[in-house]
Amino acid sequence: MPRTPTLEDVATRAGVSTATVSRCLNMPEKVVEATRQRVMEAVEALGYAPNFSARALVAKRTLTIGAVIPTMENAIFAEGIQAFQDILQAAGYTLLIASSGYDPATEAEAIRTLVARGADGLLLIGFDRDPALYSFLDKQGIPAVVAWAYDAAGPLVSVGFDSRAAMHHLACHAIGLGHRHIGMISARQSGNDRARARVEGVTEAMRDAGLGAPVLEETDYGIEEGAAAFSRLLDRDPALTLVMCGNDVLAAGATRQAEQHGLSVPRDISLTGFDDLELARLVTPALTTVRVPHRAMGEAAARTILAALAGETPSARLLPTDIKLRESLGPPRA
Amino acid sequence: MPRTPTLEDVATRAGVSTATVSRCLNMPEKVVEATRQRVMEAVEALGYAPNFSARALVAKRTLTIGAVIPTMENAIFAEGIQAFQDILQAAGYTLLIASSGYDPATEAEAIRTLVARGADGLLLIGFDRDPALYSFLDKQGIPAVVAWAYDAAGPLVSVGFDSRAAMHHLACHAIGLGHRHIGMISARQSGNDRARARVEGVTEAMRDAGLGAPVLEETDYGIEEGAAAFSRLLDRDPALTLVMCGNDVLAAGATRQAEQHGLSVPRDISLTGFDDLELARLVTPALTTVRVPHRAMGEAAARTILAALAGETPSARLLPTDIKLRESLGPPRA
DNA sequence: GATTCTCTTGTAAGCGCTTACATCCCTCAA
DNA sequence: TTGAGGGATGTAAGCGCTTACAAGAGAATC
The missing domain is CATH 3.40.50.2300 (Response regulator)
Structure with a gap:
């Protein structure tokens, strides 16, 4: 099994330094056309993909948002999460999803995993969880938002309905x-x-x-x-x-x-x-x-987290629900 | 904003070296009770969470499997993926899911992202994709399995049905x-x-x-x-x-x-x-x-990828389907 | 009491990358 | 011709962690 290629391999093959290769990848305008071409060829030939861990380690940010949802098995969260992801993606962020199966311990584990993986922000569903988790998030300095629930005075900003x-x-x-x-x-x-x-x-x-x-x-x-x-x-x-x-x-x-x-x-x-x-x-x-309003909620949650990431202090948002009268409800039988 | 705590912060606070803290976390039996206790207190007090990127960087593995599925919006993949995740979790792996929205470019992007993030293995749906992706995976030496489709002679092992x-x-x-x-x-x-x-x-x-x-x-x-x-x-x-x-x-x-x-x-x-x-x-x-057989397929796919990770060369699996006759099909109208 | 062994802890290298800073070389004005 | 200025590239430090190896402290053996 061939070792997976590194920046250095590319650099050697292209006859330049690792710094130049890095620049080719991240700020291509900073390197002259001929060099860039040589580097890109080497990248292609080697099937090089930058090591995300190494990059995250130095850059201190991962452009990743984590979401922990209770379940993926049914559609309850699908639409809202999809909207959430759409906005995030447009802003250059990647969404990582974990599901807790409605189990608090699994949820706590998932939150820690996501944080450890360097999520820049977190989406959580509802407020019900061990307060220790809130203080953990606080200590880690990771912005998190709660969706599917609303509490202007809650431990985290929320975007939800009543x-x-x-x-x-x-x-x-x-x-x-x-x-x-x-x-x-x-x-x-x-x-x-x-x-x-x-x-x-x-x-x-x-x-x-x-x-x-x-x-x-x-x-x-x-x-x-x-x-x-x-x-x-x-x-x-x-x-x-x-x-x-x-x-x-x-x-x-x-x-x-x-x-x-x-x-x-x-x-x-x-x-x-x-x-x-x-x-x-x-x-x-x-x-x-x-x-x-699943879609509106997902979008609002994404905007809220993006705002928090930008250093703002977004406030909670309450979204309206309404009643859909269809056929399953009628007057009681005589 | 307080800098997020590192191993070193914990070490200083507990009055030990970083190596000892690391051992406490990874091989607790290697460190004496009293020390461990002191370290754990510091971990708790600081809200320390190990930096995954740093760990992955040195360990060369992330215990992470990536899956790229066409959509989460409907239930088509939910059950199979859930089964896939269950087996993986039991084996100590975390599943990262990305969705492509049935778009080849998005899928390619997602695959590269997952690889860059250090996924140890990959689950893909179906065989239809740019051959360059297969050679990319090959160069990276990342085991991948295809599910929801079966082709014993395909470019990747598959677990699926006909x-x-x-x-x-x-x-x-x-x-x-x-x-x-x-x-x-x-x-x-x-x-x-x-x-x-x-x-x-x-x-x-x-x-x-x-x-x-x-x-x-x-x-x-x-x-x-x-x-x-x-x-x-x-x-x-x-x-x-x-x-x-x-x-x-x-x-x-x-x-x-x-x-x-x-x-x-x-x-x-x-x-x-x-x-x-x-x-x-x-x-x-x-x-x-x-x-x-969604569940069986998810489980088989997980076992296949685990086998590949263990250095074996698993072979493709064809699962049986059968017809569920219910009410929506009858003889044609006269 | 010296030697050896065992157990715990510390020291330090290095994973792959980004980036501040240094270096080199070329252009251009005086 | 010379020196300043500036663009392209290289050098090397360091991100937070794991781990091979070293070191030190007792305990056990003779």
Whole structure:
């Protein structure tokens, strides 16, 4: 196995010094045409690629941004992250993505890995994590921004939306339609402030209306999981006329399961989601859900981190959500 | 802004040499308990994180594998990549993912970036790319494996399935059902050998049966794109009784669009997909599709790359696909 | 008590690169 | 003809880390 070529190999082959080769690569206008040509030929012939580690070591910056997202398995974060990446790329940055599988320890590990790899900045989802991580980031002097959640007073700048208010709004609407027996399928609340806020939104709306708390099932993300949770909910309370889900994926599973139970949606039971993924329009009946401005959020997050990198002190941004009324929500059965 | 702490800072604070700190971190059993404790305290207090670039520079390996996938926006690669990552993680490797957006130039760029970042190995999707890239990888001595495609004689080891044969099989089945007017919605074929193979599979099956070529629409990935392509297809040939789609995402879009056109699937028109994503079971009617062993493929790809890293010369692996007959395919309308 | 062995820790080289500074050579004005 | 000025290139330091080797301190052996 041939040793991978270094700057020095190129320099020797081109008959110049390493400094000249380096200049050819980084500031081509600083070196005369003939030399540059010779160097470039050597680069080509050797299949030389600069060693990023060595470069990062001296340059103190990597033009890399890291993002730690809970999962890539479903589309919840895909669109926002794509937008985030688009803006970053245009600014010359590379995005490195790690996924935590909703596990705090894995997330902490991923954050440290990304920092160690010299990420110039970090994107995190939500605020729920060990405070030690915040002080770690602070000590490292690495700008980080939180997305998918909003807290003007949080330990990091954030770009997000108000899950609680959005869900509250949707629940109020459903209650207005006459629903009294409401169930909820939530993602695991531990370590997930978005999930918690959504449950709170529903709970408060019900309390305001003089109803008790929703019948709650907590589950992992996934269509199958949503389906199973729906069945459990129905077991616990057959009088339910509405099941609100913490996200569209769970709602899609619930929709499928309702069909299995021989229930017609929304005639026999209503269902709602959260996120407004493509999925929401695909299932039958189409899901009533909360529209989240994924793309705008990803872009805003990218701009925020770029601003922080430029030495500014960006402030938190709250983005509006709105309710998409589609077919899965109707009045309760008589 | 405080300079980010280095090994030396820790050493000074703990009153030892940098070598001792390094040992504490990498071979803790080599240093006596009391010293280790002192060092660890300093590490903690300073929020020290080892500089990955410096470490990689001397260690000549990064325990990092890079993967360049065409897209993260939909679930096509998610499950396979997740399995790939699981195996890698268990072996102590970190996975870095880049997406190319199905653009060859972006892909080449991503490959070079990953190599420069010291990826010890690479996962690529399909074989279609500039041969210069293969010789580049060869010169760099970086083991790479191709997944989602299979070619025992290809320039790189591969772990995949036979798209052409699978699609051929499915098309034969449909022809057996009586379909004569077949349309096809394909992903862009340029630079995408899987897409091309699938079109070939259908074309051959039709030729074998004495039929002409399928009415073909090519489009970008996406539900909306699939829906639009379906409409175009119907415009071109209203006699179509079956539309075969290059993947489930396009088929899902087509399904939705059929409904818009007031067509009942499969009574008025049949539809098929490819991949067997969760999506396939979610849409109504459930999609007849080709089941791809995503998880097995991801795992096999990981094992293959690990073997290559261990100095072995792994051989290509062909994984079986099979046909999932569900509701979207029926006999042609009378 | 001298010798050897073992265990812990320190010293220092060097990974591949960038860049401040030094050097060289050529042009041009006086 | 000479010296200043300036552009192209070379020299070498040093980024933060790992690790071969050296050094020192006990413990064990004779």
